[in-house]
Amino acid sequence: MSVIRLLVLGAVRQHGRAHGYQVRNDLEYWGAHEWSNAKPGSIYHALKQMAKQGLLHAHEIAPSTAGGPPRTEYEITEQGAEEYFRLLREALTSYDQKPDVLSAGLGLMVDLERAEALALLEQRMRAIGEWRKAVTEYYTPEDGPGQLGHIGEIMDFWVHSADTGAEWTRSLIERIRGGAYTFAGEGEPFVGVLAEGEENPYGTGKRHPGDDD
Amino acid sequence: MSVIRLLVLGAVRQHGRAHGYQVRNDLEYWGAHEWSNAKPGSIYHALKQMAKQGLLHAHEIAPSTAGGPPRTEYEITEQGAEEYFRLLREALTSYDQKPDVLSAGLGLMVDLERAEALALLEQRMRAIGEWRKAVTEYYTPEDGPGQLGHIGEIMDFWVHSADTGAEWTRSLIERIRGGAYTFAGEGEPFVGVLAEGEENPYGTGKRHPGDDD
């Protein structure tokens, strides 16, 4: 799965009704341009595609108040909300080595209830375990592991990633179980989007070393 | 950068001359279908594209000995070799959170000399440090880190990844410095491709849990 749909659905859903530029700003607010491929082209494409597929409903709107071309506002449909939760659950449980997917899941997990988030993360722990087992088995030649040479480093790297990923997931589970954060149905939700005209309190537009264009 | 070009160039280069299906088998042999998006379509596309760009030279060949359509054999050009080493160096130094890129770099690093591989990995350590600094700075609001809520978990996750990634890179440097593996110019190289007709000694075609199609 690509992370774009999850992020876009999450943003539109939190706004209730949003146009592309607003979604774009939310994703930047979340830092998604740093850790995912959330670029304007991808975002607008995802909006159109999901509108075509009935996950979003598009309203054509007159030219904006602040210059620029006419904009389209989107609302999430019931079908879209279903898809949103499907993607969100998958992002939290599956261990697919795509850190951007997990990051998106973390940012949006509070749309679930605490108990479900915990259950999904426990499932994630099991998925990591299975992945680890599969990797070690794949890279075990019949005539002993010495035959692997430097190729064994690939396996070692993946195993190390799985182990540290599991360790981190475990610590997250502890924090959530200990009462951290406000999940669905627990009162005032954390405000995760920017209101119209509000500016990003984090460093908008800053460049970072390692961006690596 | 996409990892496909690096993998394909590496495979063709080790063969001297190879057709698409051979490359495809090598990548499966390396386990690349597990940890990267190396699928038939991508591989054939990369071959054609790089031939068009002069990185590979294509020979049209009569129908194969073992059934199937006529196949095309490729050789790497001088320009292609340059591009290969550029990509390989980048894969080892840059910390872009794409574990498939590092994996490919690990599998192919022995095409470099030991001293250079070490220098590149040291550079990688510095890149990780910079990335870590950038992430913590981006996610630090003026009024204290308490304002972040669950969004802080995203940062924590990235910082944890950077730290464990650095730790692993450090250990790899130790192993290489300690004399592990055979690098370029150190005699008999490790054989990293399958000869015509040789079968994959690892579990060909095995399914793994977590494959997650």
Place this chain on the structure above:
DNA sequence: AGGCTGGTAGTCAACTTTGACTAGCGAGGG
């Protein structure tokens, strides 16, 4: 008054990725 800059909002062509499909041949079973 004219021009330059910067923010708003989005389009587009080129490229890459994906997954399903094709077509030829040999081996083995009935």
Place this chain on the structure above:
DNA sequence: CCCTCGCTAGTCAAAGTTGACTACCAGCCT
């Protein structure tokens, strides 16, 4: 003998991604 199965080798359309580009307005500078 013929028919299906599986392997060899690859094509293709649809979808996703990228980076450069457009057009409009407001404010500022000169």
